Amino acid sequence: MGGGFFLQAFTYLAAAVVAVPVAKRLGLGSVLGYLLAGVFIGPFALGIVGSEGEDVMHFAEFGVVLMLFLVGLELEPAHLWRMRVPVLGLGGLQVTLTAALFTGLGMAFGLPWQQALAVGLILALSSTAIVLQTLAEKGWMSTGGGRSSFAVLLFQDIAVIPMLAVMPLLATLEAAGGDDGHHGHETWVAGLPAWAQTLAVLGAVAAIVVGGRYLLRPAFRFIARAKLREIFVAAALLLVVGIALLMQQVGLSPALGTFVAGVVLATSEYRHQLEADIEPFKGLLLGLFFLAVGASIDFALIADQPGAVAGLTVGLIALKLALLFGLARGFRLGVDQAMLFSFALAQGGEFAFVLFSYAQQNAVLSAETSKLLVVVVAVSMALTPLLILFFENVLMPRVGTKERADEDYDEMEGGNPVIIAGYGRFGQIVGRLLAAEGIESTVLEADSDQVELLRRFGRRVFYGDATRIDLLRSAGAEHAKLLVLALDRPDKNRELLATVRQEFPGLRVLARARGRVDAYQLLQEGCELVYRETFDAALRLGTDALAVLGRRKHRAHRAAQRFRHHDENLMREVADNYGDEDFISLVRRRNEEVERVMAEGPPEGRGGRDDAWDSAELRRTFGEDHPEAV
Amino acid sequence: MARVLVLFAHPAFERSRVHRALVPAARSVPGVTFRDLYELYPDYDVDPPSEQAALEAHDAVVFQHPFYWYSVPPLLKQWQDLVLEHGWAYGHSGTALRGKSVMHAISAGGGEDAYAAAGYNRYALPDLLRPLEATVRLCGMEWRAPFIVYGTHRLPAAGLAEEAERYRAQLEALATGSTTPLGVEA
Numbered sequence: 001m002g003g004g005f006f007l008q009a010f011t012y013l014a015a016a017v018v019a020v021p022v023a024k025r026l027g028l029g030s031v032l033g034y035l036l037a038g039v040f041i042g043p044f045a046l047g048i049v050g051s052e053g054e055d056v057m058h059f060a061e062f063g064v065v066l067m068l069f070l071v072g073l074e075l076e077p078a079h080l081w082r083m084r085v086p087v088l089g090l091g092g093l094q095v096t097l098t099a100a101l102f103t104g105l106g107m108a109f110g111l112p113w114q115q116a117l118a119v120g121l122i123l124a125l126s127s128t129a130i131v132l133q134t135l136a137e138k139g140w141m142s143t144g145g146g147r148s149s150f151a152v153l154l155f156q157d158i159a160v161i162p163m164l165a166v167m168p169l170l171a172t173l174e175a176a177g178g179d180d181g182h183h184g185h186e187t188w189v190a191g192l193p194a195w196a197q198t199l200a201v202l203g204a205v206a207a208i209v210v211g212g213r214y215l216l217r218p219a220f221r222f223i224a225r226a227k228l229r230e231i232f233v234a235a236a237l238l239l240v241v242g243i244a245l246l247m248q249q250v251g252l253s254p255a256l257g258t259f260v261a262g263v264v265l266a267t268s269e270y271r272h273q274l275e276a277d278i279e280p281f282k283g284l285l286l287g288l289f290f291l292a293v294g295a296s297i298d299f300a301l302i303a304d305q306p307g308a309v310a311g312l313t314v315g316l317i318a319l320k321l322a323l324l325f326g327l328a329r330g331f332r333l334g335v336d337q338a339m340l341f342s343f344a345l346a347q348g349g350e351f352a353f354v355l356f357s358y359a360q361q362n363a364v365l366s367a368e369t370s371k372l373l374v375v376v377v378a379v380s381m382a383l384t385p386l387l388i389l390f391f392e393n394v395l396m397p398r399v400g401t402k403e404r405a406d407e408d409y410d411e412m413e414g415g416n417p418v419i420i421a422g423y424g425r426f427g428q429i430v431g432r433l434l435a436a437e438g439i440e441s442t443v444l445e446a447d448s449d450q451v452e453l454l455r456r457f458g459r460r461v462f463y464g465d466a467t468r469i470d471l472l473r474s475a476g477a478e479h480a481k482l483l484v485l486a487l488d489r490p491d492k493n494r495e496l497l498a499t500v501r502q503e504f505p506g507l508r509v510l511a512r513a514r515g516r517v518d519a520y521q522l523l524q525e526g527c528e529l530v531y532r533e534t535f536d537a538a539l540r541l542g543t544d545a546l547a548v549l550g551r552r553k554h555r556a557h558r559a560a561q562r563f564r565h566h567d568e569n570l571m572r573e574v575a576d577n578y579g580d581e582d583f584i585s586l587v588r589r590r591n592e593e594v595e596r597v598m599a600e601g602p603p604e605g606r607g608g609r610d611d612a613w614d615s616a617e618l619r620r621t622f623g624e625d626h627p628e629a630v
Numbered sequence: 631m632a633r634v635l636v637l638f639a640h641p642a643f644e645r646s647r648v649h650r651a652l653v654p655a656a657r658s659v660p661g662v663t664f665r666d667l668y669e670l671y672p673d674y675d676v677d678p679p680s681e682q683a684a685l686e687a688h689d690a691v692v693f694q695h696p697f698y699w700y701s702v703p704p705l706l707k708q709w710q711d712l713v714l715e716h717g718w719a720y721g722h723s724g725t726a727l728r729g730k731s732v733m734h735a736i737s738a739g740g741g742e743d744a745y746a747a748a749g750y751n752r753y754a755l756p757d758l759l760r761p762l763e764a765t766v767r768l769c770g771m772e773w774r775a776p777f778i779v780y781g782t783h784r785l786p787a788a789g790l791a792e793e794a795e796r797y798r799a800q801l802e803a804l805a806t807g808s809t810t811p812l813g814v815e816a
Contacts (some may be wrong), residue, residue: 552644553672554705599710618739618783 011048012056015041015621016287032385034246034287038294039382049295057292057353057508064129064350065244065283066278068157069257071132071150072262073271080263083151090331091155092150094345098124098323105319111369114170118364119373121163122356123316125349127381128153129289134388135344144333152345157256160351164251164358175364197251204250205555208243208257212264220270224448224463240278273464275474297378301371309420312376321346343391347384348377360483415440417464417481419494421466423454426512426533427486432461441484442475467496469503477504485511485527490518497527513542519571520578535549539564558610559598566594631661634805635688638737639667639695639706645697647790648737648782653715655794656735661805663688674708681713686726688806690791691771694735700751702741708719719769728770731806733777735797741781744757755780774804 015037016139023033041048049056099120106116129151132141140146192200217241223235240258247257260596265271302309321342328338356370356377365373418429418434418441443459444466445451453459464471466487477483483500487493493511500507511530522530539560546556570590577583636656640649643666657664666682685691695702702710706810713719718726738745738755745755756779766773777800779785779793 547672552642552668554641554668555644557672 008049008056011041012288012291015291020287028389029134029137029385030287030621031130031137031290032382033296034290035382035385038291039297041291041296042295042297042299044297054292054296057255057296060285060289060292061350062244062254063282063287063289065254066282067129067132067286069240069258069262070275070278070282072259072264073266073275075263076266077263077304083147083154084362086148086151086331087155090327091152091159093620094152094324094327095121095124095159097327098320101319101323104227105315112172114172114396115365115369118167118170118359119369121166122352122359122373123320123377125156125351125355126153126320126345127347127349127384128157129286130347130381130384131344133286133290134385138388138392140340143337143340145328145337145344148328148331148333148337148341149344154259155353156349157253157259160253160355161251161256163355167355167359168362170359171363173366186330196582200250201252204246204252204257207246208261209264212261216265217268217270220268220463221448221452224270232273236274236277237281251546260287266294267460269445269455269461269463272442272462272471272474276468276470279470279474285494289350293378294382296353297382298371298375301375302379305372308372309375309379312372313383314617316348316376316380316464317346317387339391339395343387343395344384346387347380348373350381352377415479416440417478418442418483419444419466419472419475419477419482419483420478420486421472422446422485422487422493423459423461424450424486424488426488427484430484430486441481444471444475446487467492467499469499472500472504477507480507482508482510488511490514490521494521494525495519497522497525501526516571516582517578521573523572523575524578535564535567555610562598566598570594632658632689632731632805633687634662634690634692634801635684636662636664636692636801637667637706638664639693639703639709639711641643641668641703641705643668646696646737648793649694649696649760649783651794652735652737652779652797655756656692656694656758658802659798659805660799662801667709671705671708674705676705676709676712677744678712678715681709682715682718685713685730688730690731690733692733692735692777692801692804695737697736697748697755704764714765725770729772731772731774731804733774733800734767735777735800736757737779739781739783739784741784745780789802 016034018462019037019040020030020033023036024030039045043049099117101120101121102123103113103116106119107113111119130615131153131581135141135146135149141150220232220235223232229345239261243257243261244254247254265274324342324345325338328341329335333341353374356374358364359365360367360370413438418439420431420441420443423431423445424447426444427443431443434441440460443461444464445454446465448463451461453465464475466472466475479499483504485493485496487496490513493513497509497511500509508529509527511522511527511531513522513530513532515532515534519530519532542563543553543556543560546559547553551559572586574583574587574590577586580586638649638653638656640646643649643653656659656662663684667676693702693706695706701707714727715724717724736755736759740749740751742755743749745751745753745758747753751758756776759776763773777797779797785793
């Protein structure tokens with residue numbers, strides 16, 4: 001068994017590692033790469049993967065659940081609320097009209113209305129996994145078409161619930177027998193009356209919202225305090241698995257449940273850390289899911305009835321595409337965005353696999369019909385990346401009004417212009433100043449107690465170790481304009497600087513330095529904007545000390561300005577020599593020069609900063625002209 | 631008694647012989663409030679509300695400053711720009727300063743002969759003050775003849791004392807009835 005597991009794991013991983021980079025290199029996108037790899041290792045090509053492909057697919061569906069959790073994390077409740085019109089309007093119309101269209105067609109082809117309706121409902125769904133993955137990869141999630149696609153997919157996820165409920169009522173055939181129901185539906189609530197089931201569903205959702213808001217944050221804080229990275233990861237996975245389980249038991253879609261949990265946690269300080277921790281699992285599982293879809297395409301059936309499969313697939317895609325395009329135009333998307341939207345959603349969805357087998361078990365559809373349609377859906381899913389490539393490379397250049405990601409949705413990508421790493425005594429001041437000027441910053445802080453405290457003051461602070469590249473990425477480092485390095489420990493700051501310069505060369509870095517030595521090192525490592533944390537406060541104290549001693553305040557102010565100028569120049573000048581043997585004597589020599597210049601003014605007697613105000617020279621001049629003067 | 635506000639602006643007071651003589655004279659006059667702007671705002675961060683409150687509490691304003699490049703020192707220009715707001719100092723509803731009198735007390739390096747058509751400054755000093763005068767008049771205030779100390783570079787110690795005494799007399803005149811503001815209270 002162990003050998004079997006290793007062999008399987010090896011097969012899947014090898015297929016992915018070979019096919020995906022090649023597909024990406026060829027500009028086909030990772031989804032198509034996975035699908036092709038799946039076909040290749042599947043029973044109809046190499047045959048390395050056999051019937052267990054289906055089990056793998058069920059397991060890998062968890063990737064979709066994780067993906068929806070991540071999507072939820074990036075979508076704050078306020079944003080979701082703003083999407084109510086596209087979700088209910090566009091999504092509702094899409095499902096209803098598509099279902100109606102295919103029902104009508106089914107009846108025209110001679111299916112009884114019950115069967116036609118079942119097929120129509122199932123085919124109205126699109127593939128969340130393929131669409132979101134492809135859109136995210138192309139960077140189209142925040143365009144008009146991308147957002148509308150997401151809204152429709154969200155509605156479809158909700159629509160699956162009533163579909164499951166309606167399906168048994170449509171039975172017209174003899175019960176299939178043998179199979180004791182779908183694995184996901186031996187639920188805790190199965191035996192309860194309808195009202196109790198509804199109550200259980202509402203209770204479960206309420207539990208997620210309330211628990212997410214009031215229980216999860218203290219729980220995560222407690223876990224974060226242990227400072228064990230893998231336990232935090234385990235907790236994140238536990239959360240998602242737990243919710244998926246709960247949802248399944250009350251008969252809801254697990255993806256929908258974790259999506260809700262994600263939205264609830266979107267405003268929490270753990271958002272970026274959760275994203276960074278879940279992301280790799282999601283990526284792998286989703287890849288596995290696509291592999292399994294590829295492997296499950298029944299080529300024997302295609303070879304048997306090539307005409308039927310081709311005809312139905314083309315019909316499915318063409319009709320969905322036309323309807324989606326019409327809807328998008330009706331909802332005022334531009335031609336290019338309407339095309340993106342319709343090309344993205346014009347396939348069958350992974351829920352169709354579940355629903356078709358469910359319909360078959362409930363004696364709604366015959367085995368032949370459902371098998372044929374499953375193949376059609378799988379092929380349409382496999383064609384989606386190609387359709388989107390066609391749209392991108394052939395249609396879009398002709399339409400030519402490519403919409404840029406719009407401002408409003410920047411937040412979905414964590415799109416603040418500023419990231420502040422470290423929000424202790426130093427970073428806070430920076431963040432508050434920027435906030436006072438209306439500039440939002442994404443704040444990362446590794447001390448969970450500090451995060452909790454700041455949150456109580458209403459600051460948007462996220463828990464996480466900023467030196468981790470994935471966390472920076474999910475905080476939006478790719479799109480941010482600048483990063484404020486304000487970590488407490490100089491070595492951590494420098495470590496982060498090195499990472500950022502390598503991974504995000506376009507990001508400007510402003511760094512906090514503990515003192516002069518730290519500043520030298522930051523300068524040597526190529527950071528131009530370096531600020532010693534005690535320098536300005538000491539300079540202000542010095543200025544006030546001069547004033548207390550009776551100096552004119554403006555003169556003290558100017559002296560401090562001059563001192564700062566000389567000192568910072570000196571620091572930059574000698575930074576390169578830091579670490580040399582004669583460094584100390586060099587600095588001492590230059591320091592003496594600075595002090596002399598400050599005390600006496602420049603050697604020529606003119607050109608000092610405030611000398612123009614000094615009438616001594618004028619008096620001297622006029623005194624010579626006018627011997628009577630004093 | 632008119633309440634007199636002296637707004638003093640000198641970036642290098644510690645090096646000015648003339649103003650070191652004038653300032654104690656100004657401070658000694660009863661009814662005079664003395665504000666040292668470069669001490670109050672060493673980094674030019676003028677606070678308009680407190681300056682406006684000070685102006686409102688007085689009947690006459692004296693701007694005491696050296697004559698730099700035929701104008702005021704930079705902090706005083708900043709003060710004008712920030713404090714004399716539209717809607718408060720001037721404009722349709724800007725009546726806060728109406729009827730107050732204004733006098734500039736100026737030290738100039740050149741002699742009176744230099745401030746003449748034939749002198750190297752080409753114009754009489756009061757003519758060079760026209761922008762300041764226009765500012766005062768636009769705010770509905772009354773422009774008083776300026777107090778000027780000429781030829782500061784060659785002023786002997788005795789001359790300094792004389793000028794200080796003359797300044798004190800001017801401020802006293804401004805503070806007593808003879809120079810009460812002419813305008814009617816708004």
